[in-house]
Amino acid sequence: MAYFLEYVVPAESGGAEVPLSDAGDGSAPVSDAAARVVHLDTLPARSRIAAGTIEDARSEAEQLLLHSKADAGELFEDPSDSLDAGSGRRVGTFREGEGWSED
Numbered sequence: 001m002a003y004f005l006e007y008v009v010p011a012e013s014g015g016a017e018v019p020l021s022d023a024g025d026g027s028a029p030v031s032d033a034a035a036r037v038v039h040l041d042t043l044p045a046r047s048r049i050a051a052g053t054i055e056d057a058r059s060e061a062e063q064l065l066l067h068s069k070a071d072a073g074e075l076f077e078d079p080s081d082s083l084d085a086g087s088g089r090r091v092g093t094f095r096e097g098e099g100w101s102e103d
Helices: 054-066
Strands: 003-010 016-019 037-040 042-049 072-077 089-095 099-101
Touching (some): 042 054
Antiparallel strands (some): 072 089
């Protein structure tokens, strides 16, 4: 089974400027001349967790969060092994200082 942790990391140094493509597909433009940009204060992430059970996935997810600047994350069980946000079944939420809650 594939597990994924979704979390949000605060952007460093006052945020990040991300160029937008006119193609509307979310890709960065080939040329950054006169490119439209969006300012982001946080950066979303979806990381694959290598684990055989939900308990092992939770333990790995906690370690990942402890070594990041994120303070919370949602764990997904996703048989499609997708990197798309929200893909799969949410199986728990972790919040620093509170631990895991069942979903």
